[in-house]
Amino acid sequence: MLSDIKTQELARKVRVHAVKMVNKGGSSHIGSVLSIVDILAALYGRVMQYRSNEPKWVNRDRFILSKGHAGAGVYAVLAECGFFNIAELGKHYQDGSIFSGHVSHKGVPGVELSTGSLGHGLPVASGMALAAKIDKKSHKIFVVMSDGELDEGSNWEAFMFASHHELSNLTAIIDRNKLQSMKTTEETLSLEPLRDKLIAFGWNVIEVDGHNHNELFSALDSDTKKPKVIIANTIKGKGVSFMENEISWHYRTPKGELFDQAMKDLGEKT
Amino acid sequence: MRDALMKSLFMLAEKDPNVMLLTGDLGYGVFEEFEKKYPKQYLNIGVAEQNMMGIAAGLALEGKIIFTYSIGNFSTLRCLEQIRNDACYHELNINIVATGGGFSYGGLGMSHHATEDLAIMRALPGVTVVSPCTEREVELATVELSLRKGVGYLRIDKTKAELKSDSDDFKIGRARTLVKGTDYTIFVTGGIAEEAVKASKILEESKISLNVVSIHTLKPLDARFIQNEIKSKKGIVVIEEGVLIGGLGSSICELCVDSGITINNFKRLGIDDHYSSEVGSQEFLRDKYKLNSRAIVKEVLKFVNK
Numbered sequence: 240m241l242s243d244i245k246t247q248e249l250a251r252k253v254r255v256h257a258v259k260m261v262n263k264g265g266s267s268h269i270g271s272v273l274s275i276v277d278i279l280a281a282l283y284g285r286v287m288q289y290r291s292n293e294p295k296w297v298n299r300d301r302f303i304l305s306k307g308h309a310g311a312g313v314y315a316v317l318a319e320c321g322f323f324n325i326a327e328l329g330k331h332y333q334d335g336s337i338f339s340g341h342v343s344h345k346g347v348p349g350v351e352l353s354t355g356s357l358g359h360g361l362p363v364a365s366g367m368a369l370a371a372k373i374d375k376k377s378h379k380i381f382v383v384m385s386d387g388e389l390d391e392g393s394n395w396e397a398f399m400f401a402s403h404h405e406l407s408n409l410t411a412i413i414d415r416n417k418l419q420s421m422k423t424t425e426e427t428l429s430l431e432p433l434r435d436k437l438i439a440f441g442w443n444v445i446e447v448d449g450h451n452h453n454e455l456f457s458a459l460d461s462d463t464k465k466p467k468v469i470i471a472n473t474i475k476g477k478g479v480s481f482m483e484n485e486i487s488w489h490y491r492t493p494k495g496e497l498f499d500q501a502m503k504d505l506g507e508k509t
Numbered sequence: 510m511r512d513a514l515m516k517s518l519f520m521l522a523e524k525d526p527n528v529m530l531l532t533g534d535l536g537y538g539v540f541e542e543f544e545k546k547y548p549k550q551y552l553n554i555g556v557a558e559q560n561m562m563g564i565a566a567g568l569a570l571e572g573k574i575i576f577t578y579s580i581g582n583f584s585t586l587r588c589l590e591q592i593r594n595d596a597c598y599h600e601l602n603i604n605i606v607a608t609g610g611g612f613s614y615g616g617l618g619m620s621h622h623a624t625e626d627l628a629i630m631r632a633l634p635g636v637t638v639v640s641p642c643t644e645r646e647v648e649l650a651t652v653e654l655s656l657r658k659g660v661g662y663l664r665i666d667k668t669k670a671e672l673k674s675d676s677d678d679f680k681i682g683r684a685r686t687l688v689k690g691t692d693y694t695i696f697v698t699g700g701i702a703e704e705a706v707k708a709s710k711i712l713e714e715s716k717i718s719l720n721v722v723s724i725h726t727l728k729p730l731d732a733r734f735i736q737n738e739i740k741s742k743k744g745i746v747v748i749e750e751g752v753l754i755g756g757l758g759s760s761i762c763e764l765c766v767d768s769g770i771t772i773n774n775f776k777r778l779g780i781d782d783h784y785s786s787e788v789g790s791q792e793f794l795r796d797k798y799k800l801n802s803r804a805i806v807k808e809v810l811k812f813v814n815k
Contacts, residue, residue, distance in 0.1 A: 362560045363566045366566055
């Protein structure tokens with residue numbers, strides 16, 4: 240279990256890896272990755288129980304990235320936490336690589352579910368949570384979703400299901416960066432009042448600063464009798480000055496001077 | 510066919526507590542006893558097929574053996590991407606059951622005509638596609654699918670082939686001869702086999718001998734058996750209660766082209782590129798789309814009189 244300072248450093252390293260991976264691969268979605276890095280660091284650095292040398296350890300907590308386009312962040316945090324060699328990250332988005340832009344489980348230790356099409360993670364996580372209840376297992380299931388992803392109706396089917404079946408071992412974390420593919424969530428298909436909606440669906444709703452590790456720890460660790468959803472208020476592109484709150488970084492690849500600037504912002508030498 | 514499905518599900522659930530039946534709020538009058546007997550192995554997900562398939566994947570990832578159930582297109586097309594990404598890509602033991610194959614629910618309208626399911630499910634990598642024609646086939650397919658790795662699709666129907674006696678000679682991926690004959694072969698999948706059996710009786714009176722074969726497994730196809738039939742008979746008719754594109758007839762055409770076999774007398778009976786806006790009983794719609802014993806007889810006589 241890492242302290243706040245150590246999970247901050249884990250997050251910084253993951254951000255550096257992710258920017259390098261996207262730079263080398265010429266891929267996109269870096270803004271979406273940077274948005275959730277602190278959540279990943281809190282989960283893998285402190286909250287979740289797992290064995291990196293035994294990825295299928297039966298009592299491990301399960302993690303699902305429903306917003307699969309932020310897969311680079313998951314690969315990076317898994318590598319940093321010892322699931323596989325950090326050098327493997329250099330294969331991201333390369334020809335013939337298994338490290339796809341959207342997260343894939345095949346051949347990648349620690350990835351529970353391949354995603355990429357939105358609205359898939361919460362139903363599967365609910366099934367896993369139900370299985371744990373049936374089998375009287377005490378592990379937990381965590382799923383990170385994007386806010387834009389909440390446009391998908393399948394999520395609301397699962398929100399209903401999880402509360403109906405009292406899946407208290409299930410935690411959904413909504414990456415509330417308020418930006419989706421083309422405009423803000425509120426301009427596209429308004430989500431607000433999101434907290435009220437989720438309460439109405441029978442979930443225990445906690446709102447935090449999604450970049451404040453102590454707030455994340457306390458929300459993630461809190462006991463609940465209902466399924467728990469954490470609305471993590473985040474900044475898309477967090478940590479790289481020119482990417483923050485800029486929709487274009489859903490698509491662009493940091494190259495040249497911009498890459499150097501990103502590394503500088505993240506306290507990394509180039 | 511549902512009774513046969515339930516017979517096997519009871520047996521499987523009794524033997525293995527990991528076997529679970531999930532329904533999208535359908536099965537009134539069918540599942541109550543199962544729910545009562547195996548409450549922890551039964552789940553009505555609600556009218557939410559996408560969620561049902563996601564839940565199924567989550568359960569299967571944790572070692573459960575899943576049967577999902579709904580009617581018509583709801584268990585397949587409504588949640589096709591969940592089947593593709595969550596179930597198939599993860600190679601999970603999820604067996605999708607659709608009742609109401611073809612025009613079983615003919616009167617309910619096009620939403621309930623399950624006519625593209627076989628073609629679409631067949632296109633998904635790794636899926637075992639089974640469309641039995643008798644209750645015994647359903648019973649045995651259900652058991653075999655539960656033991657088989659990966660995703661299975663089981664299409665059942667309101668009709669079934671009436672045979673003098675049905676054997677246990679069933680294995681997924683192996684064609685099964687229903688009526689032995691020497692002149693022409695009818696390849697059929699699903700309950701519409703009853704029409705092929707009828708056609709064989711009609712032609713028997715004219716001393717034309719039909720071999721009626723149930724291709725209950727569309728994937729993997731029993732290639733060798735089909736090739737041998739094509740080589741040893743005077744002609745082939747394929748009949749299926751679904752679209753011609755991508756179904757059983759297409760599979761056989763692909764097989765022939767890929768293996769360099771030419772067929773002189775060959776006819777596919779199925780639904781052309783079309784949705785039926787007309788409703789009616791299964792019998793009525795089969796007749797409208799020339800999918801019955803009369804149509805088979807007509808096609809075989811064309812071969813004979815060529």
